[in-house]
Amino acid sequence: MGKKKWLTDDAKWGYLLVAPTIIGLLVLNVYPFVQTLVLSFSTTHPFGIYEISGVENYVRMFSSAEFWKATWNSIYFCILTVPVGIFLSLLTAVLLNAKIAGKSAFRAIYFLPMVVAPAAIAMVWKWIFNAEYGIINQIIGAHVNWLTNPALVLPACAVVAIWSAVGYDAVLLLSGIQNISKSYYEAASLDGATKIQQFFHITLPMVSPTLFVVMIMRLMASIKVYDLIYMMVDQSNPALTSAQSLMYLFYRESFVAGNRGYASAIVVWTVLLIGVITAFQFWGQKKWVNYEV
Amino acid sequence: MDSLQKNYRRNKILVYVFLTAGAVLMIFPFVWMLLTSFKSAGESVQIPPTILPENWLVSNYEEALTSLPFIRLYFNTTLLILFRVLCAVAFSSAAGFAFAKLQFKGKNLLFTIVLVQMMLPSQIFIIPQYQMLAKLGMTNTIFALVFPGIVSAFGTFFLRQAYLGIPDEVGEAAYLDGCTKWQTFTRVMMPLTRSSMAALTVFTAVFAYADLMWPLIANTDINMMTLSAGLSTLRGQFTTNYPVLMAGSVLAMVPMVILYLIFQKQFVEGIAMTGGK
Numbered sequence: 005m006g007k008k009k010w011l012t013d014d015a016k017w018g019y020l021l022v023a024p025t026i027i028g029l030l031v032l033n034v035y036p037f038v039q040t041l042v043l044s045f046s047t048t049h050p051f052g053i054y055e056i057s058g059v060e061n062y063v064r065m066f067s068s069a070e071f072w073k074a075t076w077n078s079i080y081f082c083i084l085t086v087p088v089g090i091f092l093s094l095l096t097a098v099l100l101n102a103k104i105a106g107k108s109a110f111r112a113i114y115f116l117p118m119v120v121a122p123a124a125i126a127m128v129w130k131w132i133f134n135a136e137y138g139i140i141n142q143i144i145g146a147h148v149n150w151l152t153n154p155a156l157v158l159p160a161c162a163v164v165a166i167w168s169a170v171g172y173d174a175v176l177l178l179s180g181i182q183n184i185s186k187s188y189y190e191a192a193s194l195d196g197a198t199k200i201q202q203f204f205h206i207t208l209p210m211v212s213p214t215l216f217v218v219m220i221m222r223l224m225a226s227i228k229v230y231d232l233i234y235m236m237v238d239q240s241n242p243a244l245t246s247a248q249s250l251m252y253l254f255y256r257e258s259f260v261a262g263n264r265g266y267a268s269a270i271v272v273w274t275v276l277l278i279g280v281i282t283a284f285q286f287w288g289q290k291k292w293v294n295y296e297v
Numbered sequence: 298m299d300s301l302q303k304n305y306r307r308n309k310i311l312v313y314v315f316l317t318a319g320a321v322l323m324i325f326p327f328v329w330m331l332l333t334s335f336k337s338a339g340e341s342v343q344i345p346p347t348i349l350p351e352n353w354l355v356s357n358y359e360e361a362l363t364s365l366p367f368i369r370l371y372f373n374t375t376l377l378i379l380f381r382v383l384c385a386v387a388f389s390s391a392a393g394f395a396f397a398k399l400q401f402k403g404k405n406l407l408f409t410i411v412l413v414q415m416m417l418p419s420q421i422f423i424i425p426q427y428q429m430l431a432k433l434g435m436t437n438t439i440f441a442l443v444f445p446g447i448v449s450a451f452g453t454f455f456l457r458q459a460y461l462g463i464p465d466e467v468g469e470a471a472y473l474d475g476c477t478k479w480q481t482f483t484r485v486m487m488p489l490t491r492s493s494m495a496a497l498t499v500f501t502a503v504f505a506y507a508d509l510m511w512p513l514i515a516n517t518d519i520n521m522m523t524l525s526a527g528l529s530t531l532r533g534q535f536t537t538n539y540p541v542l543m544a545g546s547v548l549a550m551v552p553m554v555i556l557y558l559i560f561q562k563q564f565v566e567g568i569a570m571t572g573g574k
Contacts, residue, residue, distance in 0.1 A: 013478055014401060015399070017395065017478040017482075018399035021391040021394060021395035021482070022392045022395045022407055024392070025391070025392035025448045026407055028448030029450060032422065033417075033422050034410065034414075035425065036422035036423075036424075036426050036429075037421060039424075039425035040422065040424060043424060095315075096319060100316070102309070104309070104316070108562075110319075111565060112557075112565065114319065114320070115564070115565050116554075116557070118568065119554060120554065121506060121507050121524060121525040121550060121553070122509065123526075123528040124330075124546040124547075125326070127330075127543070127546045128327070128543065128546060129326060131330075131333065131543065137342040137344070137346070139329060139346060142345060142346050167322070170323075175568065224418075228420065230420075230509070230510060231507075231525075234510075235509075235529060238533075251418075251510075255510060258424055259427075259514050264424050267424065271418075271421050274420070275417060278418065
């Protein structure tokens with residue numbers, strides 16, 4: 005009898021407590037999601053009027069060179085940032101795990117970009133990369149157009165992205181490394197394994213689940229990069245098409261040009277792209293992620 | 298033994314060298330921002346560049362402060378963060394508790410909505426969200442800034458994890474003591490999730506402060522902008538006057554950096570907690 009009362013009471017409170025979140029998600033996310041799908045098949049006119057026009061937006065999108073360039077830019081940005089970023093984060097995490105003084109000070113410094121708005125970060129890096137007076141060109145004594153040369157603009161942005169994320173990723177990896185039982189290392193030391201061997205045979209396999217999470221997170225963030233490029237490459241920059249990511253193109257089409265239908269098609273495409281890349285990663289992880297702890 | 302010890306010392310020195318070099322690279326842009334912000338426009342473009350300003354000018358700060366309504370930007374950003382954090386923690390705690398500790402029909406389906414929202418990029422919602430806001434006539438308000446973040450799917454997921462970590466016996470004991478479900482939630486269990494709520498607070502605050510696309514879209518009136526959005530308009534006004542841009546950037550980042558320096562441990566651990574899950 006008591007058990008039954010528990011259940012009904014449970015259900016009543018259950019619905020009541022999830023209600024704000026679920027109603028919020030329905031209004032703010034589920035409905036907009038459906039609406040974006042509808043918009044992507046519609047022609048939009050000013051003042052929010054739209055009419056269903058079939059696959060027109062998609063046809064236009066797939067035949068647009070600018071769109072394909074933006075898709076490539078987003079993928080290229082991932083290629084530039086993810087492997088190098090993960091490597092540096094892992095290196096930093098391993099070094100921070102050593103028995104050293106001032107560990108928390110180092111950790112705090114590496115983490116600092118995380119609490120600074122990307123807008124401010126982009127501003128100072130734009131200054132550092134400035135072709136005429138930037139400190140980098142002053143140091144190397146050359147006039148390199150970091151942000152206006154089509155071949156260099158994305159690599160330059162990638163440097164900033166990696167610099168911004170390295171501390172955050174390192175903190176995540178560090179907590180993964182710290183969860184590894186000390187006994188593995190003690191046993192390995194007794195067997196005469198060097199630090200390098202210990203890294204490849206203990207640390208790397210044991211931290212691989214965390215590494216996988218960080219990688220997925222970083223891939224998703226990189227493919228939908230927007231704010232950094234928006235701030236570093238303004239719309240009058242001659243290298244804009246070489247730097248424009250999918251989300252930047254989306255922003256320009258939807259909120260600058262007012263092509264909401266076309267912009268919706270772009271964002272639907274981006275979601276599909278993220279889905280494919282993530283699925284690919286989950287498939288690939290079987291080969292290198294070790295869950296046997 | 299002696300050579301081992303030598304090796305050990307050499308390794309340790311190498312670790313310090315690497316970490317220090319990295320730390321210098323991490324700090325340098327901020328130092329450069331600060332130094333540039335005190336230089337005159339002429340000095341900033343001097344070749345070869347000066348490291349320290351010849352005269353420490355505050356005029357760039359005066360100029361940044363008169364070009365942007367910083368007081369308003371601080372105020373708007375503070376309110377945005379405050380409301381987003383309150384909403385995220387309150388609603389996500391309630392939903393997280395219910396999803397973890399209560400049995401009700403359709404629970405899995407409802408939780409699926411939460412999971413799917415978490416995996417989708419926010420941009421897929423942004424056009425209709427803006428259209429709703431415009432229809433309500435609520436653009437250029439504080440409400441507009443908070444709007445897409447009133448509920449947090451991530452927060453729900455994250456706090457559900459925290460409640461799952463509390464043994465069911467705690468709930469049963471509270472029930473036997475005569476606590477109602479509401480009391481079990483608010484008096485018994487919620488206090489046990491304090492560190493997770495703190496982590497969610499930090500996470501929500503940092504991301505609300507960093508967000509750029511939504512504030513730029515929702516509020517186009519300079520007086521209703523956030524620090525990030527305001528800063529991006531400063532870029533258009535002073536395209537080449539970097540000392541003023543740097544002064545503006547310093548003003549925009551200072552409050553968060555001060556908070557970070559005070560609550561450094563909570564920031565780093567909170568973010569590590571939300572990311573690792």
